[in-house]
Amino acid sequence: MKDTVFVMAINEALREELTRDEKVFIIGEDVQQGTFGTTGGLVQQFGKERIMDTPLAETAVAGSAIGSAMAGYRPVADMMFADFMWIAGDEIFLKAAKWHFLHAGKVNVPIVFMGAIGGGFKLGAEHSQCPEAAVMHTPGLKLVIPSTPYDAKGLLKTAIRDNNPVVFFYHKALLGFAGQIPEEEYTIPFGVADIKREGTDVTVVATGMMVHHALAAAEQLKDRISLEVIDPRTLEPFDIDTIVKSVEKTSRAVVVDEDTLRCGVTGEIAAQIMEKAFDYLDAPVQRVAAANMPIPGGYMEEHALPQPKDIIAAVEALMG
Amino acid sequence: MKLEKDDLIKLYKNMVLGRKIDMITIEGLATGKVTSFFHSGQGSEGLAAGVASFLRDDDYLYAHHRGHGIVYLISKGCSGMEFLAEHYGFAGGCSKGISGFHSVDPAHGIMGSSGTIGSQFPLTLGWGLACKKNGRGQVAVGCFGDGSSNRGTLHEAFNLAAVWKLPIVWVCDNNGVAQYTPIADAYPKEDIADLAAGYDMPGVVVDGMDVLAVHEVVQAAVARARAGEGPSLIEAKTLRYRTHSEGSPDVFHFEPRPPELVEAWKKRDPIKSFAEKLLAQKVLTPQDIEKIDQELQAEADEMDRLATASGKPDPAIMADMIYAE
Numbered sequence: 001m002k003d004t005v006f007v008m009a010i011n012e013a014l015r016e017e018l019t020r021d022e023k024v025f026i027i028g029e030d031v032q033q034g035t036f037g038t039t040g041g042l043v044q045q046f047g048k049e050r051i052m053d054t055p056l057a058e059t060a061v062a063g064s065a066i067g068s069a070m071a072g073y074r075p076v077a078d079m080m081f082a083d084f085m086w087i088a089g090d091e092i093f094l095k096a097a098k099w100h101f102l103h104a105g106k107v108n109v110p111i112v113f114m115g116a117i118g119g120g121f122k123l124g125a126e127h128s129q130c131p132e133a134a135v136m137h138t139p140g141l142k143l144v145i146p147s148t149p150y151d152a153k154g155l156l157k158t159a160i161r162d163n164n165p166v167v168f169f170y171h172k173a174l175l176g177f178a179g180q181i182p183e184e185e186y187t188i189p190f191g192v193a194d195i196k197r198e199g200t201d202v203t204v205v206a207t208g209m210m211v212h213h214a215l216a217a218a219e220q221l222k223d224r225i226s227l228e229v230i231d232p233r234t235l236e237p238f239d240i241d242t243i244v245k246s247v248e249k250t251s252r253a254v255v256v257d258e259d260t261l262r263c264g265v266t267g268e269i270a271a272q273i274m275e276k277a278f279d280y281l282d283a284p285v286q287r288v289a290a291a292n293m294p295i296p297g298g299y300m301e302e303h304a305l306p307q308p309k310d311i312i313a314a315v316e317a318l319m320g
Numbered sequence: 321m322k323l324e325k326d327d328l329i330k331l332y333k334n335m336v337l338g339r340k341i342d343m344i345t346i347e348g349l350a351t352g353k354v355t356s357f358f359h360s361g362q363g364s365e366g367l368a369a370g371v372a373s374f375l376r377d378d379d380y381l382y383a384h385h386r387g388h389g390i391v392y393l394i395s396k397g398c399s400g401m402e403f404l405a406e407h408y409g410f411a412g413g414c415s416k417g418i419s420g421f422h423s424v425d426p427a428h429g430i431m432g433s434s435g436t437i438g439s440q441f442p443l444t445l446g447w448g449l450a451c452k453k454n455g456r457g458q459v460a461v462g463c464f465g466d467g468s469s470n471r472g473t474l475h476e477a478f479n480l481a482a483v484w485k486l487p488i489v490w491v492c493d494n495n496g497v498a499q500y501t502p503i504a505d506a507y508p509k510e511d512i513a514d515l516a517a518g519y520d521m522p523g524v525v526v527d528g529m530d531v532l533a534v535h536e537v538v539q540a541a542v543a544r545a546r547a548g549e550g551p552s553l554i555e556a557k558t559l560r561y562r563t564h565s566e567g568s569p570d571v572f573h574f575e576p577r578p579p580e581l582v583e584a585w586k587k588r589d590p591i592k593s594f595a596e597k598l599l600a601q602k603v604l605t606p607q608d609i610e611k612i613d614q615e616l617q618a619e620a621d622e623m624d625r626l627a628t629a630s631g632k633p634d635p636a637i638m639a640d641m642i643y644a645e
Contacts, residue, residue, distance in 0.1 A: 025453075049453070055483070059442045060476035067446015067460075070431045071380070073453065090439050090473075101641045103424035103432045104416040108644045139642050163644035 001180040009149035009181055010038045010170060013156035014076065016185065018046050021074060024160060025050040028061055028078030028114075035080050036116050036175060058084050062091035062113070066165075069111045070099070074160060082115030082169055083129045096165035097140030111166070112159045117145075118171040118209050118258055119305045124297035128305075130208070130259040130290075135167045136235045136268065142166040142190060143235040147211035149179035151233055154188030162190070171209040171258075191237030195246070199228035202315050203246040205269055206256040207231055210288075210306065214256055217311040225319055235265060243269070244277045251282040254314045256306060261289035286314040321374065321539055323532075328603050331373050331531050333612060335365040335591045338391030340620040341400050345390070345407055349566050353628070355409040356420040361387020363529075363561035364493055366590025368392045370534025371461060371491055375542070378456070380429045380447035382440040384463040384493045386560070388421055389433060392463065398425040400620065405627035412630025416637060438471030440464055445477040448486035448551070459487040459545040461538075467498025469512050478551075482519040487545035489538065490553045493528065495560040502572045513555035521551050528556030529590045532597075559585035 004012070017024050025046075026039055032053045034040035043051040054061050058079065065077035079085050085092055096109050119128040135143045142164055146152035152170060159166040196211055197218050204227050206214040211231045218227035228246050232239055247253050253273050255266040266287040273285050288311050291304045323331075342362055348354035361368065364384065368391030372381055381396055383389025388407070394400050399414065406413030407421055414424050422433045431447065434440060444462030451458040468474065469492060481488045492512050496503050503512075516523025522544070526537045534556055541552035561582060563570035570577050598604040604612075 054480065057476040057480060059473050060445055060480045063439075063442015063444075063473070063477065064446045064449050064480070067431075067443045067448070068450040068453070069446070070426075070443075071447055071450030071454075073450055088442075090436050091442055094436060095434065095439060095443065099432050100644055101638075102415060102419045102422050104414075104418050104637075105641050105644065106415070106424050106426055107431055110644075142643075 002183055004149050004179065004181050005175070006149045006152055006170065006177045006179070007037045007175040009153035010156055011040065011042070013153045014039060014042060015045070017157055017160040018042065018050060023072060024074045024076065025052060026076045026078060027052040027054060027064055029054055029056055029080055031078050036172070038114065038170070039078060058087035059091055062088035062096070065111045066091055066096050066109055069109045070107045074110050076112045076114060076160060079113055079115040081127050082117045082131055083126050085113065085115055085131060093134070093138050097138045100164070101140055108163045109165050110163045112156070113165065113167045115167070115169055116172045117169040118173055119295055119301055120173040120209070122297050122301050125294040128295045128301070130169065130257070132169065132235060132257065132259045133264045136265055140165065141236065143169070144190070144233065145169045145207040145235065146233060147174065147196070147208055147231050149177065150181050151188060151194065153181055154186050155233060157187045158190060169208065173209050188233070190234045191239050193230050193232045193239040193242035195228065195242070196231050197227065197229040199226035199250070201226045201250055202228070202252040202254060202318055203243065203250045204229045204254045204256060204311065205232065205243055207233070207235065208258060210256040210258055213306065213308045214311055216308040217315065220308070221312060221315060225315055227315065240272050240276055243273060247273060247277040248280045251280055252318045253281070254286040254288060254311060254318065256288045256311055258290055258306060260292055261287060262292045264289050283318050286318055288314050323535070325603055327374070328598060331369050331535065332594055332598060333616060334369040334373050334391060334395040335531065335594065336612065337400065337616045337620060338365055338368065338387065338394055339591060340616055341390050341394070341403060341623065342387050344404065344620055344624050346566055348407060354407045356407070358407070358566045359386055359388065359564060360562040360566060361391060363585065364495060364558045365391045366531035366594065367493055367528040367534050367556040367558055369395050370531045371463065371538050372396045374535070374539070375429070375461065376458065377428050378458050380431060380444070380451065380458070380460040382444050382462045383423065383430065383433065384465060385433070385437065386465070386493060386495070389423055393423055393425070393430065396430060397428040398423065398430055401623040401626045404623055405630050408627055409632065410627060410630045411633040412627055417633040418638065418641065438464070438468045438473045440468065441471065441473040441477035444488060445481055445486070448481055448488035449484065451487045452484070457546045459489060459542050461489045461491060463491045463493060465498065466492065466494040466496065466503045466507065466512060469515070470498070470506050478515065478519045481551040482521050485548065485550040487548070488551040489541040489545055490551060491538070492553070492555040493558055494555055495558045497560060497572065497577070499564040500571050500573055511555055513553055516553040521553060523553040523555070525555045525557065528558035529585070529588045529593065531590055531594050561586065
């Protein structure tokens with residue numbers, strides 16, 4: 001194993017896949033420099049034809065990726081902030097997601113749409129969102145949200161090799177997060193949850209930054225309540241089995257997500273737990289998510305986004 | 321390219337067969353065989369055949385949505401039977417009846433068709449990018465209408481296609497009206513081709529009722545694209561013979577579209593006028609014209625029969641179609 005940080009794990013995955021398959025290329029606004037550093041340093045090795053800077057034109061970025069993907073390439077479309085995916089809504093949600101189905105499997109759309117998600121930097125309502133619910137809601141798209149450098153690298157390599165459009169969200173606040181990855185090549189299959197901390201009293205399901213909030217809550221509660229923290233890592237495909245197995249042991253569950261509470265990912269996961277683990281539950285599933293409001297900037301941001309204390313409060317409510 | 325006798329007949333047949341399939345589709349709506357809707361392309365056959373009849377199989381084409389692309393599709397080598405079966409929602413459709421009207425045929429460069437107007441611009445940009453990366457002299461042809469020309473996606477795609485010098489031919493079917501909105505109320509100038517100047521690419525206006533004129537400008541633009549000299553814009557002036565969507569009112573905004581306008585354009589019908597030209601040039605005799613008409617009618621009827629016979633698809637096929645392996 002070797003030490004790395006999240007952003008370098010992403011960068012390494014891109015570098016390895018660009019080397020492995022000449023059909024892979026990266027396209028987006030200022031990817032040669034890399035707004036978040038994820039794509040930095042690649043143009044020097046792979047050239048401008050494969051690390052393609054575009055002007056400010058999200059529909060053209062997404063469209064270029066979709067068209068060339070159908071024609072046999074494997075583009076990584078860097079949408080910069082995940083919020084900007086909405087600008088290319090037709091391309092991502094109607095074309096990339098549906099055209100394989102709509103055309104009876106005669107075309108494939110192997111793309112990775114990368115985007116930075118999440119709050120914590122007081123960037124306001126249009127640079128802080130986690131548009132997870134919309135992606136998970138849309139049949140045809142896959143959704144990856146890593147919480148560690150190890151997961152980021154292994155899942156991104158799998159995403160690039162997948163024959164479907166995959167949305168790969170990385171959290172801005174995690175980019176400098178340190179961790180270890182193997183020296184040798186590895187990939188992580190989709191649809192396999194990872195138990196980030198074992199516990200016995202309450203199952204906490206979370207992705208991205210919320211995994212770390214859940215781990216912080218677990219640490220603070222450890223003398224009183226034992227939390228089992230599960231990171232599904234991919235929300236589509238979704239590994240409900242690992243969660244059900246955990247709930248069989250703990251009988252209680254809290255679902256945490258940084259996207260909005262209303263019609264959010266937490267509602268879907270809570271419903272699935274209810275459907276598949278009802279007999280194991282001793283209490284209603286609790287949900288912790290962003291408040292039903294646009295994300296404010298400035299000092300009010302933290303009041304809209306879920307914090308470790310909110311997870312602790314939900315756990316305590318469950319334990320009575 | 322110089323058109324030989326067979327080429328001229330091919331153009332003519334593509335137009336005639338396309339219109340027959342268009343008419344069968346309209347009839348299918350009336351009888352309930354067509355499950356969705358239909359936006360007839362009658363009036364634009366000259367444009368469609370002129371654009372698509374002499375492209376390579378590996379050239380990408382986004383067909384115009386009028387007629388759901390039928391003349392473009394058969395001109396590009398696609399199956400009319402599959403077109404009809406798809407509209408019937410039947411298993412023999414190009415999309416196995418899943419889409420209801422979207423065409424696809426990757427072997428002939430038809431990578432799909434869209435339900436949202438204006439989305440062809442970013443997608444064609446992507447196909448053009450792939451063509452350039454491939455380096456095999458392929459081109460991508462992106463057809464759109466005066467209606468789509470109002471979309472912002474046009475700018476993003478025109479701009480990048482020009483900046484990247486992509487082998488793309490943009491073809492506008494300006495039939496004068498987008499659903500119910502006349503172009504005069506949607507665009508401030510006479511010619512949409514004028515947009516080309518802003519992207520430093522050639523922009524030409526052509527009579528869309530004249531298949532040979534269309535063929536000529538398209539071939540020039542295709543040659544330019546294949547030579548790596550970048551995109552072009554062609555605007556063809558046509559007229560929509562029928563209403564926007566079968567069964568919908570034929571209006572400018574809320575007032576009836578002047579019938580004399582349609583009648584005036586019909587006098588220059590692309591099929592009729594090309595037939596007259598072929599007769600005058602003695603490429604075809606009146607007997608030939610009659611024979612072609614009968615043969616193509618039989619062909620179209622046979623497509624209809626086979627499409628109908630393919631029957632309803634098994635809904636079980638859908639579950640495995642959402643994601644690729």
